[in-house]
Amino acid sequence: MQKEQRRFTREFKQEAVQLVKTGGKPMAQIARELGIADSTLYEWCKQSSEHGEQAFPGSGHQTPQEEELRRLKRELEVTRQERDILKKALGVFSRSQL
Structure with missing residues (x-):
């Protein structure tokens, strides 16, 4: 505990x-x-x-550095999700052409 x-x-x-x-x-x-x-x-x-x-x-009142870090982490997460979606789409489209 x-x-x-x-x-x-x-x-x-x-x-x-x-x-x-x-x-x-x-x-x-x-x-x-x-x-x-x-x-x-x-x-x-x-x-x-x-x-x-x-x-x-x-809480909620961050220093400029903390705010920038939070923004960059969120941007990185969105970019990773977009990359993963594109990888899956590439796999789906390459299978359907065979």
Whole structure:
């Protein structure tokens, strides 16, 4: 049985990062007080420093790179389906000529 993954709001993550920056307490202690893993808080701080205001976009609000990747994956899937259909059609038409 798998443990359900908890989800945190963007505001919660931003406030947690702000506590690390201004709290004067060790990151591990802040994480314990918030009830999250040290590594989770570390990742949030890393994302915040790398992306600034664009950090924690949330579901449905992807970064431009993620959006482009999703679009390209979908385009690749459509192209593969078209290729498979053409392969099958070629097989059908080449059999009927014999």
